[in-house]
Amino acid sequence: MAFRIYNTMSRKKEELVPIDGRHIRMYTCGPTVYNYAHIGNFRAYMFEDLLRRYIKFCGFEVTQVQNLTDVDDKTIRSSIEQGLPLKEYTKTYIDAFFEDLRTLNIEPAEHYPAATDYVSEMISIIETLFEKGYAYQSDDGSVYYSIDKFKEYGKLAHLDREGMQSGARVSQDEYDKDNAADFALWKAYVPEDGDVVWDSPWGKGRPGWHIECSAMSMKLLGESFDIHTGGVDNIFPHHEDEIAQSEAATGKTYSKYWMHCGYLVVDGRKMSKSLGNFHTLREILDMGYTGREVRYELLSSHYRQSLNFAFKSLGANRAALKRLDEFYANIKEAIGTEADAGELPEWAQNTRADFAAAMDDDMNISGAMAAVFDAVHAGNKAMAEKPISGAEALAVSNLWKELDAVLGLLIPQEEEVPAEVNELLEARTKARADKDWGESDRIRDRLAELGWTVKDTPEGPKLRKL
16 A cells, blocks of 8 residues: 555645655754744654654655744844844754754754755845746835735635735734735844844845745755645645745745644643743653653644643553553563564564554554554463564564654663662572572562562563663
8 A cells, every 4th residue: 555645735645656766855844943842843843753754664765854943033032032142042942952852752854954044045036036026125125925926826725816915015924814915035124133134135134934944945855845744834824935935936846745733732722832831841851751751642643633732641651651661571571582583473463564554544643553552462462371482572573663663652762770770680689599588579679669670580680660
């Protein structure tokens, strides 16, 4: 079965067929670095991570670009309020963003362009739009895009062209669907911009938000590429404006496929900084939850559905992950010293195919996770009745690693054993050799206090993190 994805442009599922052989070029909207990203933002980045990982699972090569919006209305306003140069102000949040990606086990993209490094490319596109008659300069010196000149404007968001207001202008970076009007490509300098300013053929100023992504994506991926992603709130105006300016400049299809994820909501309302109902990853970690538990939560619903965030779900995730960990630990113990994988046991033989069939259907994560937990349930039952061979266990372990390359949460990160725990394990081994069962039990209890359990096996005692 071919990998089929829902294309926002066509409003239907389509087979993912690369423009260039087996190579997928993908642009994913990244953070606006004026504050710490909240987990509503990471819902989109997690969807993009799952997409990237599954594309590779399908045998394609991936080149992913994720932008860093480090100049827009919000970054400028916030940096001035803090009395810091723009680059210095945004660096704090860029560094935090990458730290959060590592915590959530999100694979790094190949490129992370910052908008401020591509202003010359933005100016070049605007010059082309002037030459082709799509851009004009207003009395205040700003440059706008005439949506009336682009006959396909509104095709992504399926807007009613009758309601569009060509000639009316919207200067702010973000605006509502009711404001379908000419948008700013270049903003003339105003004192409120402080020292954030560049020279251009139209005078001093700075780029509008929408032109930034067109410049960075086409510079790094080419004038036409395979997939453009983001949250549903990016469809209009941001992605609609990207299409208009890019396709007007090049005369080519900008992106072949468009994919958008649903909101993360709290009590039925979109999580956002403006509503004040957001949580940063740091806040959640401080409550005692782990990045792996948050990752599970953000992947738990289909990407196009709204995901209602609740802390009780994180507790349920902890229990589900514990079940996965116990299963995988039993598999690892059964491998023993086996060096060669055998055939998969009967209960695991359909797991990969069932997993892939679900993911091929527009990344049906519920079906994919069902395939995983069906294998865990059947495997636990079978291993309780009859021990699995080392060769079979190694085959299951290899399968698990293959599926984990997509999900990024099946296999726990190997945790370094603290020196105190190793010393206690050695003391317990000696106590058992001396038949000092009281001391052995005391050490076992102490290990439990430190978060570790020990299991005695034919190969010796094995530590496991609780």
